[in-house]
Amino acid sequence: MREKVIEIKGLKKSFGDLHVLKGVDLDLYKGENLVVLGKSGTGKSVLIKIVVGLLAQDEGSLTVFGQEVNSLPTKELDKLRLKIGFSFQHSALYDSMTVRENLEFPLVRNVKHISESEKDKKIRRVLESVGLSQAIDQMPSELSGGQKKRIGIARTLILEPEIMLYDEPTAGLDPITCGDINELINQVRDEYKTSSIVITHDLTCAKMTGDRQAVLLDGKFGAVGEFEQVFHYTSDDRIKAFYDYNFVN
Amino acid sequence: MAGNTAERNYIISKKIDQFFIELASVFRFMKRFFVEVWFPPYEFREVLRQCYEIGVKSLPLISLTGFIVGIVFTNQSRPSLTEFGATSWLPALISIAIVRAMGPLVTALIAAGKVGSSIGAEIASMKVTEQIDAMEVSATNPFKYLVVTRVLASTFMIPLLVMYVDFVALMGAFINVHQNELTSLTTFFVEVFEALTFLDIFSSLIKSTVFGFTIGIVGCYKGYTSSKGTEGVGKAANAAVVMAMFLIFIEELLALQIVNFFRFN
Numbered sequence A: 001m002r003e004k005v006i007e008i009k010g011l012k013k014s015f016g017d018l019h020v021l022k023g024v025d026l027d028l029y030k031g032e033n034l035v036v037l038g039k040s041g042t043g044k045s046v047l048i049k050i051v052v053g054l055l056a057q058d059e060g061s062l063t064v065f066g067q068e069v070n071s072l073p074t075k076e077l078d079k080l081r082l083k084i085g086f087s088f089q090h091s092a093l094y095d096s097m098t099v100r101e102n103l104e105f106p107l108v109r110n111v112k113h114i115s116e117s118e119k120d121k122k123i124r125r126v127l128e129s130v131g132l133s134q135a136i137d138q139m140p141s142e143l144s145g146g147q148k149k150r151i152g153i154a155r156t157l158i159l160e161p162e163i164m165l166y167d168e169p170t171a172g173l174d175p176i177t178c179g180d181i182n183e184l185i186n187q188v189r190d191e192y193k194t195s196s197i198v199i200t201h202d203l204t205c206a207k208m209t210g211d212r213q214a215v216l217l218d219g220k221f222g223a224v225g226e227f228e229q230v231f232h233y234t235s236d237d238r239i240k241a242f243y244d245y246n247f248v249n
Numbered sequence B: 001m002a003g004n005t006a007e008r009n010y011i012i013s014k015k016i017d018q019f020f021i022e023l024a025s026v027f028r029f030m031k032r033f034f035v036e037v038w039f040p041p042y043e044f045r046e047v048l049r050q051c052y053e054i055g056v057k058s059l060p061l062i063s064l065t066g067f068i069v070g071i072v073f074t075n076q077s078r079p080s081l082t083e084f085g086a087t088s089w090l091p092a093l094i095s096i097a098i099v100r101a102m103g104p105l106v107t108a109l110i111a112a113g114k115v116g117s118s119i120g121a122e123i124a125s126m127k128v129t130e131q132i133d134a135m136e137v138s139a140t141n142p143f144k145y146l147v148v149t150r151v152l153a154s155t156f157m158i159p160l161l162v163m164y165v166d167f168v169a170l171m172g173a174f175i176n177v178h179q180n181e182l183t184s185l186t187t188f189f190v191e192v193f194e195a196l197t198f199l200d201i202f203s204s205l206i207k208s209t210v211f212g213f214t215i216g217i218v219g220c221y222k223g224y225t226s227s228k229g230t231e232g233v234g235k236a237a238n239a240a241v242v243m244a245m246f247l248i249f250i251e252e253l254l255a256l257q258i259v260n261f262f263r264f265n
């Protein structure tokens, strides 16, 4: 049996009368890329925000490395967060800081007594990993959407997380840049030995990056498994529709 | 008609409710500030950067306003003093007016417009673009980094700006007095300082510190609690200015009562 790093059971979350997650069950195993697919507004972002404790669930349990996230005190939660990299849907780079300062920000605050040269080395390593060494002194406003995504990923990699959460890493990018980002996600898994959840509604991305696929339908996971299994042998019309729509367009 | 009155009363009572609910949440926000300000990590560099932003960037506007206030106020006060043949009282009158009231008030109102709105907008836009969430997931306390630093900076800087404005306004007044009454610089400032008491200067500084704190905390509060979406950014900036100015006037009135209590007892 492989080791589970995230274990979600019967997770529910509502905003007022809007029931977003209605009993989600999902496991993330060590070393895998798990793709979460789903229509816009089905609660994919909400799900991973609960994983890092940005939102709290109403019901159900969610453990990361065996710790129940919802009931962790702030200090413990922060410790756990250091092991999780969160790449935001819209990058969320600090726009008043240069790329270097963006990368330094989590580093100097979480790694005690780090020397200048060590800091510099780490920054250069992650920038190299995402292929943007030349952008080090640029401001986020000078970067393209795809470059911002990469810097966002670099900023999470700098703390060498064990889990990566990617929120729509390829949304709004051209197919070639999408391909590059997909490769980057796989490269991160191999190079940094991460276990990842990749959220997307792009099936090409899902196919390229996912070891397993999970389709979120109406607040629950409709199907979980390998790509072929989920999409080719499905009897669920909603999954079929999702597949057809993606490849017709 | 009866239904209309009831409806109106309902709306008014709802507005009053909202006001007090908001007041309570401002106080909770303030409480959080007073708790978090004592514990490490301390973001000294960010405090300094904010001091620079607040202090240096407000200087041109504040200098100009202070100077003009000094000139205009002196010029407008002269006729009533001339009637009594008391123009020699001008420096004393002006120094008291500027140090006790005009300096702090003018500075605070301008800073509320310039500093308060920019803090509100900046933090709100960081919230919209999930930068605050990003800090949180990288195990950094965004309240410490964003709120504590800005509130400290504005609490330190506004009193300094007030002293500076007092000086600039007095220089404006001096130029006007010098032109009309041919008073020399030394005479002018001797008269100015003879008129001022320790209580005047001390209370003015305390008051300015409170104004500075108000501007910082209101700006941060409005930004931090803004609704998501780009619209929230403009609203936060706007609401920060309105609320800060409102509170500054209330505090000015309170300060007046308190200082008068000390002055006449």
Ligand SMILES: Nc1ncnc2c1ncn2[C@@H]1O[C@H](COP(=O)(O)OP(=O)(O)OP(=O)(O)O)[C@@H](O)[C@H]1O
Pocket: A015, A018, A020, A038, A039, A040, A041, A042, A043, A044, A045, A046, A047, A089, A201
């Ligand atoms: N903080 C919040 N307060 C209220 N409602 C929210 C909040 N966050 C999300 N929602 C609602 O929850 C639902 C799911 O949102 P979520 O962002 O998870 O969608 P998503 O699956 O990530 O969609 P997309 O693919 O467009 O990013 C939406 O209807 C949204 O309006």
Ligand SMILES: [Mg+2]
Pocket: A044, A045, A046, A089, A167, A168
């Ligand atoms: Mg989303």
